[in-house]
Amino acid sequence: MTDTAQEIRKEASEEGKLDYSKTLYLPQTEFPMRAGLPKKEPELVARWQEMGLYKQLRDDAKDRPLYVLHDGPPYANGNIHIGHALNKILKDVITRSFQMRGYNANYVPGWDCHGLPIEWKIEEQYRAKGKNKDEVPVNEFRKECREFAAHWIEVQTEEFKRLGIEGDFDQPYTTMNFHAEARIAGELLKFAKSGQLYRGSKPIMWSVVERTALAEAEVEYQDYESDAIWVKFPVKAAARDGGDASDLSDAFVVIWTTTPWTIPGNRAIAYSSRIAYGLYEVTAAENDFGPQPGEKLIFADALAEESFAKAKLEYKRLREVKAEEFAGMTCHHPLHGFGGGYEFLVPLLPGEHVTDDAGTGFVHTAPGHGREDFDVWMHHSRDLEACNIATTIPFTVDDAGFFTRDAPGFGPDREGGAARVLDDKGKKGDANRAVIEALIGADALFARGRLKHTYPHSWRSKKPVIFRNTPQWFVHMDMDLEDGTTLRSRALKAIDDTRFVPKAGQTRLRAMIEDRPDWVLSRQRAWGVPICVFADEDGNLLRDDAVDKRILQAFEAEGADAWFADGAKERFLGNEHDPASWTQVTDILDVWFDSGSTHTFTLEDRPDLKWPADVYLEGSDQHRGWFHSSLLESCGTRGRAPYETVITHGFTMAEDGRKMSKSLNNQVFPQDVMAKSGADILRLWVMNTDYWEDQRLGQTIIQTNIDAYRKMRNTIRWMLGTLTHDEGESVEYSDMPELEKLMLHRLWELDQVVRKGYDAFDFKRISRHLLDFMVLELSAFYFDVRKDALYCDAPSSLKRKAALQVVHHIFDRLVTWLAPMLPFTMEEAWLSRYPDAKSVHLEQFRECPSEWRDDALAAKWKKVRTVRRVVTGALEIERREKRIGSSLEAAPFVHITDDLLRDSIEGLDMAEICITSGISVSSRPAPAGAFTLGDVNGVSVVPAMAEGRKCARSWRVTSDVGSDPEFPDVSARDADALRELKSLGRF
CATH class of the missing domain: 3.40.50.620 (HUPs)
Structure with missing residues (x-):
């Protein structure tokens, strides 16, 4: 890389010798290390606009x-x-x-x-x-x-x-x-x-603030505190069929609701045959209003204790009440006698939606204010009409949230005007209070309280909605x-x-x-x-x-x-x-x-x-x-x-997992990220997330993606610099060294991952594999091993030509594979490599020939890299202890007692693969104190210094430095390369 070139020039200048850096194929590129995306990206947007990229894509x-x-x-x-x-x-x-x-x-x-x-x-x-x-x-x-x-x-x-x-x-x-x-x-x-399409009248969600009906998709659920009331419905002595209600005739059915304002719209009580009910009698009372000793009340057994405790009552259970006893039963409305409009009978109706999870085991049914209420009412409407019970659904609340004349005693004829459920700002009106006071006055209130729960709000105005019966158009x-x-x-x-x-x-x-x-x-x-x-x-x-x-x-x-x-x-x-x-x-x-x-x-x-x-x-x-x-x-x-x-x-949350909000000052704006770091950083974050789930974003996460981006960019930059020396000479696949064949096999494997990943919309899988490949397999392995050949070998070297050809294949595939994800950076890289090209986005993914696939070779090199890992681990300690400065100063002894591992490196230049100046391999057990890795059996390393002189051109320490009188300070390999370069007039 460029830093290496500067070090070589510095050393040559200090020794007063030939500046061998001029004879090396060192990376040269104008592709900058610092991306400068906030400035570069708008330029590329303008370029695409000017060249009509969209039209060219369509034409192509x-x-x-x-x-x-x-x-x-x-x-x-x-x-x-x-x-x-x-x-x-x-x-x-x-x-x-x-x-x-x-x-x-x-x-x-x-x-x-x-x-x-x-x-x-x-x-x-x-x-x-x-x-x-x-x-x-x-x-x-x-x-x-x-x-x-x-x-x-x-x-x-x-x-x-x-x-x-x-x-x-x-x-x-x-x-x-x-x-x-x-x-x-x-x-x-x-x-x-x-x-x-039909016109109907059903209870729908209504925004008083916005004066319109809302669909489920237009609401969100927020915490809300509601008035909760338990209301007594007096059982009428005669059932609908003329029968007798026996000892229930002087009892009350008790309901529970968190919308007191819907009581004027009550027309029925729902019960369930799956619930066990009982008849209870009050034995003592400690309250200012509500039931007194001797009153009989019907509750679901599972909810009686909680309900009586809420009303501060003592009680005893008189008997079981079977669900069949509710069939045909009617009650008086709790506001019977109030306002002159509640003299109708309230039937008990079976309902599948009734449970004993909360409340009383009975459901207050106002068909103009709830979907389930409406469905139960309409399901039984014919039977009700046959019993002379009117089934007309009242319109008790208007579009502004005021009670209408269908709510006698609370509507426009009320002293002081109609009570209101919600006002224009979505705040509670006086409707609940008016209804509760009326229920107390009618001795119909069993208990009252408050309940915090989730309640639908308009997602635009952020105000609570109500359910009201209105004429609407339906499908x-x-x-x-x-x-x-x-x-x-x-x-x-x-x-x-x-x-x-x-x-x-x-x-x-x-x-x-x-x-x-x-x-x-x-x-x-x-x-x-x-x-x-x-x-x-x-x-x-x-x-x-x-x-x-x-x-x-x-x-x-x-x-x-x-x-x-x-x-x-x-x-x-x-x-x-x-x-x-x-x-x-x-x-x-x-x-x-x-x-x-x-x-x-x-x-x-x-x-x-x-x-x-x-x-x-x-x-x-x-x-x-x-x-x-x-x-x-x-x-x-x-x-x-x-x-x-x-x-x-999913949705994007703040870094700590909380919802982004202005009040918490934890919002991340795409405009800010682009202005500071660039759109490709934002895009890389998207690619690295499990987007199917909720994701997180904040400065730490952005920085993590910036770091990953730099590694990717530097890998691309090195390839561009190296490919500056690519003269397009082709090497047949069969003539390539094993290491090049291995990298082509890895390209074939990655091609499968990339194409399947894009088909599955699994972008994180693609991103992870490509980043790991670039950092762990290219920068830390292949490029590291091949730098010596790429920089120092003679122009005619088959190894150098094969490596250049493989780097070319890697570059073309990586850049096109990544172009959908990072369109700006890959466009910049492509145009740097191919200045006469129109755009990387007009390219197609390159095919990876099936002959590149070699599973046996990959399995072998997995063992080779295992051996290499032990050697580099030993050398890292030597560097840390300052016994060597560079791995090229070393020539370690490697003891391999595992036959499979030893066979895998047979015929390979392990010194080149481990980036040392020499290496010795033995099948004998290592002496005590040799370096080993806990997860690798059968490989031990004894560090040793390389013998010979340091080549002034390649820095390898060899015994043949000075063997060529024309170039006395370099190795024989480098002397041959210099002679060939000189004959070509390249220095």
Whole structure:
């Protein structure tokens, strides 16, 4: 290396002799040791842009089979974060690796542009300016949302390019593109036409702060403290069938809930036949309100003690109550007599969701405020109607969180106005307090408390949501699609037919599909693709192909704004339909429907892509997000998934394992890492992580990757310097020395690892193997052994030529193998080696001929290296004790009593392999005190100094230094090399 050259020149100058460094093939390269990535990488980005690398990649690959990774669209509403960087780097490595292995791997980036994240930002700007969104024409507001998204698309584009991402950034897909909006609307109309779309009234998650319905994918679970209450329901004497409830007629069924505000919506109590119940009597009470001695209460036996303790009551168990006794039983509502609106009967209904893990063993059932409540209520609705129990589900809470007139005594007629569940900022209102006070006044409260638990919050506003019954637009999950399938069954089959990496993703997505309710599509917002249908007063949809065609043509030309333009209703209905008979739906589509439809206007509509995609890759949260909605959308309209493979990655945590957050000041920003260390360092971190799981990142981890990068870079730098002297002379494989054949065998083995690793998306395996190869097998072994021949041998030396040829093979393969992972560094290295080349990214992985494979040779050299390890271990002690300065000063005695190890080195120049000036091998046992390694049996080393003089050119100590009078201070080998060089005029 260069340092060696400086040492040789220094010694020659000191001795006043010929500067032999000028006669050596020392490494020479302009490839710098210090990478300077923060400065170099933007230059390469500019170069790729100027040369039109993306177009050249497409032109080169136009006749190859397509390999398509469909991009899950990020929201266009801010700078990229570390999660974006991880995600895009993984995608880039996949597409580049397939591109360099015989495919046309076209990557088209995309953006999600609609929905609440962007709309919320514009509303924040309005609030800051004192503007009222409701006073602004809807299309003017939508225009501002569009401009906001367009700005951030530009910003994120440059940030992704700076990461080294290569793709069609000039023609990305965006969900707000007019064609995209038309296609999204067209997909919705397919669901409408097939009868899968319907208007229904079900309890859904609702954001009071954002005034819209939310899907499961739009919520996150945070710790929350709720009011917990135990409520008494008086058992009515007569059962629904006219029978007698005997000794239960004066008892109370007790329920437990953490949402007191839902009590006005109670319409039933659920129980389970799997639970053991008992009738209990209060014997003593120490409370200000609640049960008194003599009261009878029904509880699950497993929960009675805990419940009575909470109410500070003493009790006795009177008898077992069998579940059959609840059949046909009804109760009075606990607010019976309050507000004049709770005089109906509350039936007891069996429910599979009821357990005795917590509460009372009975579940308060408010069908307007919970999915399971709704399902139980609807399941028994016909039986209830037959018993003259009204099954109408009340709308007790409005979109702003206020009680309505369906909650008598708490709604707008209440003194002081309607009570409120949550306010505009997501803080608790007075609804819980009002209900609890009413229950105390009705002597219906058994006990009260507080409970800390996880509760759903909007992931945008970070505020709690509520469950409320509202009219929404749904897609059926279990409707017969006239071919014996349902959307659910199609989706489950598609999951079984899809490859998941890691495999656990399949189980997770399957569980979500098996258990999910009907798909809620409607959102009560303004920015997005509208649910562009017309409905009559009963919710029946207008089905008219001519109307649909007019809608889609308008969206294609004008975008979805056409739906909100003046006169849109009359325009689309035309002369065939009376506008007075039809309501134009103004809800917008859930943005997951938008992103779930991207396969239509990218994979299907672009001739440079294909449907289905080979792979979708996103974070593990997308099992309930993009993977999920894409699956449902495609199965509902095409009968199968839009992807063949689904890959998931985890989330990036701080170095100590905690979640990154602004408050903890432990965030890592990709922009900072690139500015300080370079994008390739960030990319190397991604390659070295188990990305399928949650990863960690911090300064220590970054430094670890910087250190690994330096080792890789220095190995490449040495190869470049050495290959400066490569004149392209070829050596037949059969004529190569064993050591060169060994390295070619290792290349063959690594080729298998690399290709299989890229196929399995196991980048850490590739990275680990290549780094170990470069550091342990090249720098610390092969290059170390061959430096003498490469630097000092004569130009005609077959060993030197073979070594150069092998270094050439190693360089070409390592650099192309690593190019998908470290595109900047490998581009710089490739152009340094091949100045006239266009780009390493236009290259293909080099083949490794099968003749390079030699397992027997590899097994032999494993033994050779075992012997070498003992020798170098002994020499290391000699150096440490300063008995030698360089291993070339040594000529150790090696005692090998193991026949297999001794046979393995037969015919090899072990002095060259161990980098000594001489070596003696004996089969006799070593004398006492010889050096050994505990894990190697049969090899011992006795250190000894080499005899002779030090060659002024190669530094080897030999007995033939001075044997050539023309060059009296060098060995005979070096003298021959000098003579040959001199004859060629090279010095």
